Amino acid sequence: MPVRVIFRCQFCDAKPDPATQRSLEAQIRELLHGEYLDALPGRWLVWFGAGPLGPTRYACAEHRGELTAFVRVHYGSVGWQPWKMPPYATTRRTRDTEKAARLRERSSTPRWGGRM
Numbered sequence: 001m002p003v004r005v006i007f008r009c010q011f012c013d014a015k016p017d018p019a020t021q022r023s024l025e026a027q028i029r030e031l032l033h034g035e036y037l038d039a040l041p042g043r044w045l046v047w048f049g050a051g052p053l054g055p056t057r058y059a060c061a062e063h064r065g066e067l068t069a070f071v072r073v074h075y076g077s078v079g080w081q082p083w084k085m086p087p088y089a090t091t092r093r094t095r096d097t098e099k100a101a102r103l104r105e106r107s108s109t110p111r112w113g114g115r116m
Contacts, residue, residue: 007044009060010067016042016060023090024058031097034081036068036088045088047071052078 007016007024016024020042027037032048039046043061045068047054053075059067071082 007058009044009063010057010070011059011063014060014062016044020044027091030092031100032092034079035092036084036086037092038088038090040090049075053081 005025005028007021008014015021016039020039023039023041024044024046027039027046030037030048033050034053035048037046037048038044043064045059045064047057047059047067049055049057049071054071057067057071068082076082
């Protein structure tokens with residue numbers, strides 16, 4: 001069954017433009033913990049928390065600073081990851097993560113906390 005994921009800015013409920021929507025959809029399958037990623041061309045910022053670093057959070061170009069401030073205030077004492085400074089990557093995919101994703105698709109047991 002086809003599914004459409006709807007992304008919204010955490011601070012103003014803005015929706016991304018179609019090109020940024022595709023970029024955000026591609027980032028859903030990233031295997032990350034405590035990372036910021038840029039979603040271009042709309043300059044959205046994504047925080048991949050997971051575990052003690054909170055959920056995945058999204059911010060439009062106007063609220064990037066608010067997102068980093070929010071993450072640093074709430075999770076800055078948990079680890080060093082919220083304090084990472086720009087520039088942020090647009091992806092962390094490698095051959096190894098692609099292989100891990102393929103193996104997980106064939107497995108009945110989730111290996112990374114069901115984040116995919």
